[in-house]
Amino acid sequence: MNTFLNSDIKFLKGVGSVRAEILNKELGIFTFADLLTYYPFRYVDRSKFYRISEIDQETSFIQIKGKIKHFEEIGPQRSTRLVAFFTDGEREIELLWFRSVKYIKSLLKIGEEIVVFGKPTFYKGTINITHPELDSVANRQKAAALEGVYHTTEMMKKRRVESKAIRMMLESISNDERLDVPEIFSEEICKKYKLIPRRKAFRFIHHPPSIKHVEAAQHRFKFEELFMLQLPFIRQKIKRGEAASGIKFESINPIFEEFLTEHIPFSLTGAQESVLSEIKSDFCSGKQMSRLLQGDVGSGKTIVAFLCVLMAVDNGYQASLMAPTEILAIQHYIGLKELADKIGLEIGLLTGSSTTKARRVLHEKLENGKIKLLIGTHALIEDVVKFKNLGLSIIDEQHRFGVAQRAKLQDKGKLNPHVLVMTATPIPRTLAMSVYGDLDYSLIDEMPAGRKAIKTAHRFGFAREKVWTFIKDEIARGRQAYVVYPLIEESEKLHYKDLNNGYDQLLEFFPRPEYQVEMLHGKMKPADKEAKMKDFAEGKTNILVSTTVIEVGINVPNASIMVIESSEKFGLSQLHQLRGRVGRGAEQSYCILLSSKKLSENAKTRLKAMVGTTSGFELSEIDMQLRGFGDIAGTRQSGLDQLKLASLTTDANIADTAREAIVALLQSDPDLENHQTLKHFLSSRQGHKAWEKIA
Ligand code: ADP
Numbered sequence: 027m028n029t030f031l032n033s034d035i036k037f038l039k040g041v042g043s044v045r046a047e048i049l050n051k052e053l054g055i056f057t058f059a060d061l062l063t064y065y066p067f068r069y070v071d072r073s074k075f076y077r078i079s080e081i082d083q084e085t086s087f088i089q090i091k092g093k094i095k096h097f098e099e100i101g102p103q104r105s106t107r108l109v110a111f112f113t114d115g116e117r118e119i120e121l122l123w124f125r126s127v128k129y130i131k132s133l134l135k136i137g138e139e140i141v142v143f144g145k146p147t148f149y150k151g152t153i154n155i156t157h158p159e160l161d162s163v164a165n166r167q168k169a170a171a172l173e174g175v176y177h178t179t180e181m182m183k184k185r186r187v188e189s190k191a192i193r194m195m196l197e198s199i200s201n202d203e204r205l206d207v208p209e210i211f212s213e214e215i216c217k218k219y220k221l222i223p224r225r226k227a228f229r230f231i232h233h234p235p236s237i238k239h240v241e242a243a244q245h246r247f248k249f250e251e252l253f254m255l256q257l258p259f260i261r262q263k264i265k266r267g268e269a270a271s272g273i274k275f276e277s278i279n280p281i282f283e284e285f286l287t288e289h290i291p292f293s294l295t296g297a298q299e300s301v302l303s304e305i306k307s308d309f310c311s312g313k314q315m316s317r318l319l320q321g322d323v324g325s326g327k328t329i330v331a332f333l334c335v336l337m338a339v340d341n342g343y344q345a346s347l348m349a350p351t352e353i354l355a356i357q358h359y360i361g362l363k364e365l366a367d368k369i370g371l372e373i374g375l376l377t378g379s380s381t382t383k384a385r386r387v388l389h390e391k392l393e394n395g396k397i398k399l400l401i402g403t404h405a406l407i408e409d410v411v412k413f414k415n416l417g418l419s420i421i422d423e424q425h426r427f428g429v430a431q432r433a434k435l436q437d438k439g440k441l442n443p444h445v446l447v448m449t450a451t452p453i454p455r456t457l458a459m460s461v462y463g464d465l466d467y468s469l470i471d472e473m474p475a476g477r478k479a480i481k482t483a484h485r486f487g488f489a490r491e492k493v494w495t496f497i498k499d500e501i502a503r504g505r506q507a508y509v510v511y512p513l514i515e516e517s518e519k520l521h522y523k524d525l526n527n528g529y530d531q532l533l534e535f536f537p538r539p540e541y542q543v544e545m546l547h548g549k550m551k552p553a554d555k556e557a558k559m560k561d562f563a564e565g566k567t568n569i570l571v572s573t574t575v576i577e578v579g580i581n582v583p584n585a586s587i588m589v590i591e592s593s594e595k596f597g598l599s600q601l602h603q604l605r606g607r608v609g610r611g612a613e614q615s616y617c618i619l620l621s622s623k624k625l626s627e628n629a630k631t632r633l634k635a636m637v638g639t640t641s642g643f644e645l646s647e648i649d650m651q652l653r654g655f656g657d658i659a660g661t662r663q664s665g666l667d668q669l670k671l672a673s674l675t676t677d678a679n680i681a682d683t684a685r686e687a688i689v690a691l692l693q694s695d696p697d698l699e700n701h702q703t704l705k706h707f708l709s710s711r712q713g714h715k716a717w718e719k720i721a
């Protein structure tokens with residue numbers, strides 16, 4: 027169907043195989059349809075002509091009518107430049123070309139009235155425009171007033187496939203009578219959500235008569251994108267709601283109450299309370315819970331999880347808690363065992379490196395129901411692990427796991443256990459609703475009382491000694507510190523050179539026995555890891571030198587300094603997670619970002635952002651601007667890369683209306699039997715095969 031739009035881009039007039047290859051490689055454009063959905067990133071008003079005298083430092087793209095007086099080639103032969111002296115009758119500017127000099131020269135005609143278009147820059151007192159667009163006055167008079175500007179890469183510019191070339195290609199698609207763009211939404215939806223027809227929208231977005239038309243077209247496509255993105259998740263959620271009956275936790279909660287009144291070491295925040303009551307009502311609903319619990323680092327998700335475990339236990343069920351790293355699993359085990367002991371609850375730990383003997387004992391106690399809570403890594407989803415009656419599966423730091431693993435855990439129980447997934451990834455609400463659209467959503471939006479904002483500073487490596495001196499002072503006041511080295515992938519190939527060197531240097535500055543400096547990394551034996559973690563948690567170790575294994579979840583409230591070596595090598599979300607290891611107690615905490623002096627622009631922005639804010643939400647916004655959605659932890663494969671126009675941060679209201687439209691549509695026509703065009707579109711490449719994902 028629709029062979030025209032699916033045609034290979036090389037068959038488009040003016041493209042051919044060389045340019046097609048450039049479009050494939052540089053922009054991922056393979057078909058006519060791909061090009062049609064390659065939208066301008068801004069528009070210029072070509073109805074206005076400027077005088078040279080009007081140009082100032084602020085002027086962006088402009089066009090001027092005038093004549094070339096003369097031109098010349100300057101510079102050495104290998105790198106000649108072409109300079110043309112251009113006047114509007116009043117004043118003069120220079121037009122400059124560094125590439126395709128020969129070709130351009132053949133186009134220039136002295137004394138003929140032409141139109142130049144480009145961005146003026148000031149250089150040593152003269153104004154010039156580099157690589158301007160040239161046009162005849164007659165051509166300009168025929169052309170549209172508003173013109174789309176398309177992103178092109180450096181490589182494309184070199185090969186003279188620039189914005190103008192893209193615009194011309196699009197014109198030849200738009201003018202082709204074989205172009206057939208069927209409407210995919212029903213009349214009802216178009217009317218209700220004020221969507222202009224699809225075909226018109228393509229015309230207006232590429233060749234707009236006015237800005238109003240651009241806006242109408244953008245609105246239509248934003249809605250469409252957000253519709254395609256969310257539909258699979260929403261359909262899944264509806265299906266789950268119909269199918270999965272769940273375990274009902276209905277008895278009164280003696281253990282829960284005992285713990286809450288007698289043993290909990292603090293009072294819950296309002297946010298924790300309200301999240302708990304949301305979960306409670308899920309537990310009582312008779313349907314399987316599938317809930318995402320989001321809360322920034324340090325907001326107190328673990329205790330919420332533990333209280334949920336107690337509700338399950340009160341009702342005669344077991345629970346599991348899965349963590350993405352062994353170190354985090356161990357820490358949860360140590361921390362929660364202390365709480366569980368107070369109420370006589372037996373809990374177990376299972377990781378990839380648990381011994382066969384330990385496993386045998388665990389398996390038995392799980393099957394006879396003695397162990398009420400099993401904590402572990404993804405070893406938990408190995409097939410041999412059988413529970414007597416699993417009622418609740420909790421996944422911590424969910425963004426580290428794939429969807430498939432989540433599903434597998436769900437299969438563990440004989441019935442459908444309730445599922446609670448927790449994440450600190452500070453993604454905006456709309457984003458969460460889209461990426462985790464098949465889950466219900468709770469948010470802890472409040473930090474425990476008495477926390478002080480972490481002070482963050484960026485220092486270059488040569489200031490390291492000062493930093494160590496500062497740490498000495500803090501240690502003297504009873505505090506502890508982390509020093510983290512980047513070791514992003516803990517593969518066999520990478521050795522621990524930086525970490526080991528750093529550790530040796532620290533030992534010199536913090537000699538034994540006065541100081542205790544210890545090292546922790548992923549390759550150590552679990553028993554050693556446990557011992558190191560325990561020593562640090564109990565305050566026996568002053569400084570823990572570590573790789574990023576401590577990135578997620580680790581909780582030692584007395585640790586108040588986080589030093590991150592080579593911080594320019596980390597992404598923003600990772601830096602935020604690492605910083606989140608401090609600021610967990612009542613003391614003032616510090617995060618010191620060390621870096622080399624040579625920094626990329628991107629790295630500078632990241633470090634500046636870290637110094638500027640401690641808000642995970644703000645940082646994730648910046649992260650999105652820097653990297654795009656595709657890279658945000660946990661959102662890969664979620665389809666966010668299909669958003670070309672829509673932004674989940676600024677188009678939240680369109681995302682909401684699209685969701686409303688989807689729900690209404692699926693209620694009346696769950697399998698889209700009466701919406702074949704839409705269904706077909708959803709199954710196609712253009713529709714991102716959204717329907718196939720859920721079929
Ligand atoms: P995260 O949400 O990052 O997993 P944790 O659950 O590790 O955070 O909690 C961080 C710290 O805050 C822990 O030391 C925990 O005991 C403490 N905490 C949690 N809730 C409260 C509260 N309501 N009042 C005071 N401290 C709390």
Ligand code: MG
Pocket residue numbers: 327328422579580
């Ligand atoms: Mg945590």
